[in-house]
Amino acid sequence: MAQEDLYQVSEEEKFxxxxxxxxxxxxxxxSDEVDELNAIADKKMAAQTGDGGYKNVRKPSTWGxxxxxxxxxxxxxxYLLEFLGPKVRIDHDYLIFMDKGxxxxxxxxxxxxxxxxxxYKYRDGVIRTGLTVVTFFTAPxxxxxxxxxxxxxxxxxxxxxxxPKDVRSFERRPHYVRQPEVEAGDVLIFSEALVHxxxxxxxxxxRRAFLYKYSPGHSAWSGGYYDLxxxxxxxxQQLRLMAPPSIGxxxxxxxxxxxx
Numbered sequence: 059m060a061q062e063d064l065y066q067v068s069e070e071e072k073f074x075x076x077x078x079x080x081x082x083x084x085x086x087x088x089s090d091e092v093d094e095l096n097a098i099a100d101k102k103m104a105a106q107t108g109d110g111g112y113k114n115v116r117k118p119s120t121w122g123x124x125x126x127x128x129x130x131x132x133x134x135x136x137y138l139l140e141f142l143g144p145k146v147r148i149d150h151d152y153l154i155f156m157d158k159g160x161x162x163x164x165x166x167x168x169x170x171x172x173x174x175x176x177x178y179k180y181r182d183g184v185i186r187t188g189l190t191v192v193t194f195f196t197a198p199x200x201x202x203x204x205x206x207x208x209x210x211x212x213x214x215x216x217x218x219x220x221x222p223k224d225v226r227s228f229e230r231r232p233h234y235v236r237q238p239e240v241e242a243g244d245v246l247i248f249s250e251a252l253v254h255x256x257x258x259x260x261x262x263x264x265r266r267a268f269l270y271k272y273s274p275g276h277s278a279w280s281g282g283y284y285d286l287x288x289x290x291x292x293x294x295q296q297l298r299l300m301a302p303p304s305i306g307x308x309x310x311x312x313x314x315x316x317x318x
Contacts (some may be wrong), residue, residue: 065133065257067140075141076185079178079213079252086133087243092196093187094124099196099266108192110197111160111259116152118268120288128270131293134192138249138272140186142292145275148284149189154256156205163256165226165235167210168218175279177212178251187278189250190272198241198265202306204257205265206246207237210255221253228257250279275311278303280290 075081087095098121106113111281118125138146156162171176175188193236201207207228212218224230237257240246248254252269258259259265275277284300286292292300 066135067136071137072140072185073208075137076180078261080208080210080246080248080254081194082225082238082240083133083137083138083247084241084276085243086131086245087194089197089243091124091148092242094198095154095268096266098122098124099153099155099224108155108157108160109162112162112191113155114152115164116150117150117288118153119250119270121198123291125268126289126292126300128192128194129267130293130299130311131245135244138190138192139311140191141187141247141249142272142274143186144287146272146299146311147275147301147303149278149279150280150282151268151270151272154243154265154267154269156256156259158259158262160265161258162293165207165221165253165255167250168215168253169251170214173250173279174239175273175277178249184229186274187249187251188273191246191248191250192270192272193246193248194270195240195244196242196268197248197263199237199239199265201239203261204237204238204259205258206254206265207235208254209225209234209251210236210246210252213249215253218253226255228255230275244308271305276303276305279287 071081102121119129177188179186283302
């Protein structure tokens with residue numbers, strides 16, 4: 059793929075992300091890719107019982123090439139470069155699987171003063187955000203199914219502490235709490251400055267979401283860095299993405315031809 063053919067984030071997409079604090083990208087993964095990821099996950103997760111139907115496993119990126127390729131997926135990288143800048147780095151990754159009836163995660167996040175990497179800024183036509191999540195879905199989440207939910211626009215709110223406790227715990231769901239609908243193969247990108255959480259799962263099928271989280275090149279949220287010995291055949295771009303944070307000396311992350 060030639061550099062001039064690479065996907066560009068549209069002005070409307072920038073508007074949506076700035077307005078809501080998240081954006082859904084449709085059909086990022088093909089049905090064959092979804093099937094491959096799910097087949098690997100079935101084997102890897104066979105022994106996981108979870109907590110009340112909630113399963114959380116770290117670093118699915120170590121599960122072989124199909125999961126490693128999600129790290130710098132060509133449909134996703136333009137958004138990361140647009141929203142986090144050219145020195146973006148991957149901070150950590152994990153998965154969330156939920157069976158019917160599983161509960162986990164009240165509404166949280168936002169620029170609450172306790173998380174140094176939860177922030178969102180706009181200036182002179184440029185969006186910049188701190189810790190940012192790319193969620194790959196290999197199962198759908200329809201209306202009322204549960205899973206990822208948020209309060210759109212709260213990445214810029216001045217009244218974060220005014221959100222009632224019963225709303226945060228999903229005991230009450232006012233009009234301003236949203237559960238985005240997604241299909242298998244879709245991706246949802248959101249800023250951790252957005253108030254978000256995990257609504258109880260009500261669907262008969264299992265929720266399947268793979269979360270890859272990114273930070274600006276100078277910062278980190280997680281307490282550890284990637285062990286490159288756990289991976290085979292990393293590209294130069296992936297090596298740059300997985301490097302520890304640094305100030306001033308970190309090379310730009312660009313869309314290399316070999317990666318797209």
